[in-house]
Amino acid sequence: MASSTATSAQPERPPRPNLAFRRLRGKRSPAEFAAAVRRAAREIGERVSCDARYVGRVEAGEIRCPNYAYERVFLHMFPGRTLTDLGFASRSSVRGRQARTAGESRGAGEPYETHDTQDLYETHDDNEESDVLRRAFITSGATVAAASLGPLGPALDAAAAGHPVRRAGAGEAGALEEAVRRIRLLDDRHGADGLYRRAAAPLRTAYALLDAGASRQATADRLCTGAGELAISVGWLAHDSGRFDDARSHYAEALATARLNGDPGLEAHAFCNMAFLARDAGRPREAVRAAQAARRAAGPLGSDRLMSLLALREAGGWAGLADRVGCEQALARAQAFFERGRSDADPEWMSFYGEAELEGLEAQCWSTLGDWPRAARHARRAADLQDPHFTRNLALYSAELADDLARGGRPDEAAGAGMRVLDLLGEVQSSRIHTMLAGTARVLLPHRRASDVSTFLDRHAALPRSA
Incomplete structure (x- = not known):
């Protein structure tokens, strides 16, 4: 509960745009600049989940001071400059809050809210990925959950006990958005299996906050979109873990949220994932219809990259x-839209969609059609183009390549690609990848006498059964 001294009745101070940071971005789109930030982070051994939305929040002035990890990255990108030169406020001015005591809680309506939930915790700069397992949402001046993928906290406990949950503010909306980003980052790097069950708690918390309402319509809209995006993220974790019924339920929940709030971007995202799920679940006609529904929702958004991805879902x-014929036509549309390049209209969640993903999804189409040589060519390009920092996708494309080579009559090359996947499985937990690799092993069994194939089969057979 907020302290008695919190000025909850005061309006939030409008953020002041960070024009200095905007000038540094130059002609690059927010997504392109975010990619540059992630590259700079890797150069100095940092890990940040920077994306177009984060860049937009900085430029809008919502993030008055970055956390320590981002500070090191920005100062590395722009040597000789200080945080003030980059348009940020000093850390002391953001943290000070008129000498608030250590036990005094933050009022959600406090006029000097930083809107940067990452910056609230100094431990974050040591390990961003462990932060997603510890931090969650802030409400009523306290932590809603002890971890963004961990146990439930006061807000949801209150809701479960029939007590009212205090209305959410911008801090809760920002924390919810950050939880979505971090779940996506962990999935990109490590796969879904270890995340899915722990992600259920923040999702329930998100909808408890949504039910409680918000004092401002803009905040309510952010909460609604954030809850829907989190439902999609949790749905994807279920999807990639082979829990198709759970995934379908989460995607439907996101779709209902989108339609209740009149959010075409969220609706397009939900239908996009529903198309992918339908394809994997063996319902191809439903996949086509869902992709076409996503395309209709996405039309007014003006994102060519989104239209490209939706064409691939239809393909x-x-x-x-x-x-x-239908597949080739959809693939041609996907390529044409992709070649138009990125834009500020591209949704934040599409940061994963680059040339490697385009090649990987096309490989899957040709594999489904039984054109193994063409599928293998695209899968090889996908693996070659993939940033090795994102281990899960590298393993996925390599597994696709191994399977296409095996089915195309190239067992030795397939075994080599399969060995590369096995080398990555210590970092990746994805039922999808394990299932693909098991299929490849079955295809290669008749070729066991070849030494490379035998080595692969023996290593695969030694995998823990729980994998």
């Missing part, structure tokens, strides 16, 4: 229907 459905 996957046509491939499942063995409609080669």
Whole structure:
């Protein structure tokens, strides 16, 4: 509960745009600049989940001072400059809050809210990924959950006990958005299996906050979008873990949230994932319809990259229907939209969608159609293009390559690709990848006499059964 001294009745101070930071971005789009930030982080051994939304929040002045990890990255990118030169406020002015005591809680309506939930915890700069397992949402001046993928906290406990939950503010909305980003980052790096069950708690908390309402419509809209995006993220964790029924339920929840709030971007995202799920679940005609529904929702958004991805989702459905012409037409649309490049209209969640993903999804289409040589060419390009920092996708594309090579009659090369996947499994937990690798092993069994194949099969057989 907020302290008695919190000025909860005061309006939030409007953020002041960070024009200095905007000038440093130059002609690059927010997504392109975010990619540059992530590259700079890797150069100095940092890990930050920077994306277009984070860049936008900095430029809008919502993040008055970055956390220590981002500070080191920004100062590395712009040597000789200080945080003040980059348009940020000093850390002491952001943290000070008129000598608040250590036990005094933050009022959600406090006029000097930083809107940067990362900056509230100094431990974050040591390990961003462990932070997602510890931190969660802030409400009523206290922590809603002890970890963003951990146990439930006061807000949801109050809701479960039938007590009212105090209305959410911008801090809660920002924390919810950050939880979505971090879940996506962990999935990109390590896969879904170890995350799914722990992600259920923040999702329930998100909808408890949404039910409690917000004092401002803009905040309510952010909460609604954030809850829907979190439902999609949790749905994807279920999807990639092979829990298709759970995934379908989460995606439907996100779709309902989108339609209740009149949010076409969220609706397009939900239908996009529903198309992918339908394809994987063996319902190709549903995949085509869902992709087409996503395209209709996405039309007014003006994102060519989104339209490219949706064309690929449709292509996957046509491939499942063995409609080669329909698949080729959809692939051509996907390529044409992709070549138009990125724009500020691209949704934040699409940061994963680059040339490697384009090649990987096309490989899956040709594999479904039984064109193994063409599938292998695209899968190899995907693996070659993938940033090795994102281990899960590298393992996925390599597993696709191994399977295509095996089915295309190239067992030695398939075994080599499969060995590369096995080398990555210590860092990746994805039922999808394990299932693909098991299929490849079955195809290679008749070729066991080849030394490379035998080595791969023996290593694969030694994997823990729980994998």
